[in-house]
Amino acid sequence: MSDRSSRSGEAGAERHQAYRLPPVRQAADGRVRTVGFELEFSGLTLDATAAAVRHALGGEIHRVSAAERRVRSAELGEFNIEIDWAYLKQAAGQDGDDSEWLERLSELASLLVPIEVVCPPVALDRLESLDAMVAALRAAGAVGTEESLIAAYGVHINAQIPSLDAATLDAYLKAFALLQWWLVDAHRVDPARRLSPYIDLYAEDYVRRVLTREAPTLDELFDDYLAFNPDRNRALDLLPLLAEIDRERVRRAVDDPRVKARPTFHYRLPNCHIERAGWSLAESWNTWCVVEALAAQPTALRELGAEFLGGARPLLGVSRADWVARIDRWLGDHESA
8 A cells, every 4th residue: 555545544544524614715816715724732752743744744854953844745835843942943043053962952842842833824625634634643642732731732723814905804803802702612722721821812992992993994903903912922813914914013013023924814712632533623723714704794793793892881891701692692593594
């Protein structure tokens, strides 16, 4: 049996849920929208991770440094694999020879520091191609989110925005603002991740600003977002997307070299349960698709937005539990319609 046939057989051994298609499937240029995923987990070394990715998807492994590997798949593109530790990445970048002590440090770090696999942008209609990689990583021993203070690993979703205009961005912002409390429950976000500073939700003051503005301009969207969210640590981080539109404006407000301009949302709420049999990226993606669906319904955005604003109590704001229940009812009515 060939390597490719073997990989296909292994992928077929696990059955995963299907990936939903959002209402808007094409970008402004007419091409199918793309999605990139980032997976954080432990249990594997860099080399073991790269070997598992290559085994599942084919391609070649390239050693970048003691902290980084790349797998170049002819079909899907370049997968970046790195130890998510700034010190090691910086030291590896400064040491052109990658001395032996860095290699040993890398091996030790992989036991304590998460490995991150950054996938290339994949077309919406090809997302199931990633299932074989997830299965291979699981079989190799990858371990994701657990009920632990040190295992706050997640899945990040970088979904391409359909268009970089103000109306599109405003619709997605409104949809996420209305859904963010519900999304935490829907993803069953791990307690360790809830306590971490990396996936903060938008403040209610900002949510009210988003829902109050009608047909905002890009300037207004920039001003509001950068005033209320001047760092990367948001469940829906828009800095990469805003930097794609106006990099210098973002850089003046947020001086962080980790902000990389790209025409995508950076959604960081989902857990990574790669260790669970049958788990796939579809679980995270399909929950995000609720945001996609609401963003495409202007009437629902207006009606739910008015309800949210009208539900604010003096000093206490909107009841989170009541609002999550309202979203559950709305989704139930919408899905049965």
